[in-house]
Amino acid sequence: MPRTPLMRRTLSRDVCLQLQDHSVQSFPAAEFFKADGRDPAVPAARLAGQFVHQNRTLFERLQIKARHEYDGKAVQLVLESGATAGAVPLLSPMTGRFDFGLVVQPRFPWPGIGPMLARMGWRIAPTPLRLPMLRRTERKVPAWVISVMVLTRLDALLKQLDRRFEHVRALTHAPKGSVDWSAYATGSLPSARFLEVPCRFPDLRDDRSLKGAIRFTLEAQIRSLSSQREHGAFVHQLIEKADSMLQNVRSVPPLRPQEGQMQAWLRTPLRSEAYIEGLQAIDWTMDERGLAGLSDLEGIPWLMPMDAFFEAWVEVVMQRVSTRVGGELRVGRLQQTVAAVHWEPPYTGSQRSLRPDLVLNGRDFTLIVDAKYKRHFEELSSSRWNHLDDWLREGHRADLLQALAYGSLSEAPLTICVLAYPCRQETWESLKRRGMVIHQATLPTRSRRLLLWLTAVPMHDAVEDLAQPIAEELRRHLREAA
Numbered sequence: 245m246p247r248t249p250l251m252r253r254t255l256s257r258d259v260c261l262q263l264q265d266h267s268v269q270s271f272p273a274a275e276f277f278k279a280d281g282r283d284p285a286v287p288a289a290r291l292a293g294q295f296v297h298q299n300r301t302l303f304e305r306l307q308i309k310a311r312h313e314y315d316g317k318a319v320q321l322v323l324e325s326g327a328t329a330g331a332v333p334l335l336s337p338m339t340g341r342f343d344f345g346l347v348v349q350p351r352f353p354w355p356g357i358g359p360m361l362a363r364m365g366w367r368i369a370p371t372p373l374r375l376p377m378l379r380r381t382e383r384k385v386p387a388w389v390i391s392v393m394v395l396t397r398l399d400a401l402l403k404q405l406d407r408r409f410e411h412v413r414a415l416t417h418a419p420k421g422s423v424d425w426s427a428y429a430t431g432s433l434p435s436a437r438f439l440e441v442p443c444r445f446p447d448l449r450d451d452r453s454l455k456g457a458i459r460f461t462l463e464a465q466i467r468s469l470s471s472q473r474e475h476g477a478f479v480h481q482l483i484e485k486a487d488s489m490l491q492n493v494r495s496v497p498p499l500r501p502q503e504g505q506m507q508a509w510l511r512t513p514l515r516s517e518a519y520i521e522g523l524q525a526i527d528w529t530m531d532e533r534g535l536a537g538l539s540d541l542e543g544i545p546w547l548m549p550m551d552a553f554f555e556a557w558v559e560v561v562m563q564r565v566s567t568r569v570g571g572e573l574r575v576g577r578l579q580q581t582v583a584a585v586h587w588e589p590p591y592t593g594s595q596r597s598l599r600p601d602l603v604l605n606g607r608d609f610t611l612i613v614d615a616k617y618k619r620h621f622e623e624l625s626s627s628r629w630n631h632l633d634d635w636l637r638e639g640h641r642a643d644l645l646q647a648l649a650y651g652s653l654s655e656a657p658l659t660i661c662v663l664a665y666p667c668r669q670e671t672w673e674s675l676k677r678r679g680m681v682i683h684q685a686t687l688p689t690r691s692r693r694l695l696l697w698l699t700a701v702p703m704h705d706a707v708e709d710l711a712q713p714i715a716e717e718l719r720r721h722l723r724e725a726a
Contacts, residue, residue: 259343259344259345260331260344260345260346260347260378261276261321261323261334261344261345261346261347262346262347262348262349263323263325263347263348263349264325264348264349264350264351265325265326265327265328265329265348265349265350265351265550266325266326266327266351266617266618267324267325267351268322268323268324268325269322269323269325270313270320270321270322270323271320271321271322271323272318272319272320272321273288273289273291273292273312273318273319273320273321274287274288274318274319276321277291277292277295277337277338279291285314285317285318285319288318288319289312289314289319291337291338292312292319292321293312294337295312295321295334295335295336295337295344296310296311296312296321298335298337299334299335302332302333302334302335302346302375303323303346305328305330305332305373305547306325306326306328306329306330306332306346306348306547307325307326307327307328308323308324308325308326308346308348309323309324309326310322310323310324323346325348327549327550327551327617328348328547328548328549328550329348329349329350329370329547329548329550330347330348330370330373330545330546330547330548331345331346331347331348331378331543331545331546331547332345332346332373332375332378332545332547333345333375333376333377333378333545334346342376342378345378350548350550352666352668352703357553357703358388358389358478358479359477359478359705360557360703360704360705361392361478362477362478362481362482362705363478363557363560363705363707364556364557364559364560367556368548368552368553368556369389369392369393369396369548370389370390370392370393370546370547370548371393371546371547371548372393372524372544372545372546373544373545373546373547375545376545377543377544377545378543378544378545387468387472388468388469388472388478388479388482390528390544391465391468391469391482391486392482393525393546394461394465394525394528394529395462395465395482395485395486395489397518397521397522397524397525398458398461398462398489398522398525398526399485399489400518400521400522401458401518401519401521401522401523401525402458402489402492402493402522403518404516404518404519405451405454405455411444411445411446412444412445412446413442413443413444414442414443414445415440415441415442415443416440416441416443417439417440417441418439418441419441419443420441420443420445421443421444421445421446422443422444422445423441423442423443424442424443424444427442428441428442452496453499453501453505454509455493455495455496456493456496456497456498456499457499457500457501457505457526458493458522458526459490459493459494459496459497459498459499460498460499460500460501460526460529461525461526461529461530462486462489462490462493463490463498464529465486465529466483466486466487466490469482469483469486470483500530501526501530506523506526506527509523510523528544550617551615551616551617552577553617554615554616554617554666554701554703555576555577555601555615555617556577557615557701557703558601558602558613558615558664558701559573559575559577559601559602559615560707561701561707561710561711561714562602562604562611562613562711562714564707564708564710564711565604565611565711565714565715565718566604568711568712568715569604569606569715569718569719569722570606570607571604571605571606571607571609571611572604572605572606573602573603573604574602574603574604574605575601575602576599576600576601576602576603577601579599580603581599581600581601581602581603582597582598582599583597583598583599583653584596584597585597585598598649598650598653600612600613600614600650600653601613601614601615602615605656606656606722608656608657608658608722608725609656609657609658609659609660609718609721609722610654610656610658610659610660611660611662611718612647612650612651612653612654612659612660612661612662613662613664614643614646614647614650614661614662614663614664615664615701616643616663616664616665617665617666618639618643618665618666643663644663644696647661647662647663647696648661648687648696651687651694651696655692656692657692657693657725658692658693658695658721658722658725659692659693659694659695660694660695660696660697660718660721661694661695661696661697662697662698662699662714663696663697663698663699664699664700664701665698665699665700665701666700666701666702666703667700667701667702668702669702669703669704671700671702672700672701672702672704672710675700676713681699681700681713681714682697682698682699682713682714682717683697683698683699684696684697684698684717693721693725695721697717699713699714
């Protein structure tokens, strides 16, 4: 298999805790901290408590609830994850250094997430964190994921690349700046080239050395992506994006920044956020960094809110629904669905606005969609309501009330409130065969039809297939209302 330039393969001692999003995992504290003695539970409990306290803010970055428990035999370090995937370094209670790490994997595999990211237009991607490097790089996270981050940053850097004055030497038709009269007298005059005046003057030009570093980085990314074509067509899209960016720096040769050059660029006055992040992307490529995780020397701390990821995916599906049935799709991510909540008097009250994730407005209908990255649909499909855990039933009730509150914003004759949950591909295919992709309820109203839909949207990039049941069900209701 071709070598991927952005990844190293050197294993070391397992220093990372690993779990999936929306899961609970227990780790033996004595084993993790290497506690020994006649009663290892005593030092393990002390170290676990200190570990949780020291890393509280880092756990919060990944929406982790951490605690330690004693079952009468051993101390367990218990981690409960939320809707955020990523990796962060953790402080060791023994050394006070970042010797440990935490990795939260998406519960849907990366090979499926890659094509979805491409379908979304890369509007959602892992975000690097300004934290110390982790001791390891995630082998399960493909190298193309960091390429997405690098290319996004380089694109922003190219769009705002500073121009600066550089002293250049050139032959001009008239004296400009400092004239080399000796060269003029011995070169131009004897050969009757009176309008070729050798001059040295300041000229406003792009930073050629930085452009050379950008070209070096883009070419390294293209080599890396070319070795990953087996991941799917979306990798080809990334290569095309890198090639189009490469056209902007073709005029300069590739240049690997020398030692100290990066610090010189960072000392540039009026540095913007895009400028700093672009330099960081160049540095990652030079050092062959990967995303932090479980299997290499050092990696970049990162996170990706999976609820935002799922919301963006449902947006892609609903865009396809809107092309099938007509109507205007408004997106909460772009603040297009905000509705103010007016309190009397104005200084009282709590929530000031409602913001549905997606609103599809047609001539005779309004479809309001709230995307929920939860396990509810899987649980509701496999268990009866009375058999569900109390916390899951309460969470689902809260989702229903939120959707109905959004329904009050519409005055259309047909208003449909949709709760969209993720599910596995095999679950969705089974539901489709049985005609149960959409669970529907009708709410009694006098002036309009108000429906509530529960639907499943699998983490799979077959957008046309996913949009079909929703569009067909909507058309059926419109025919009945006509």
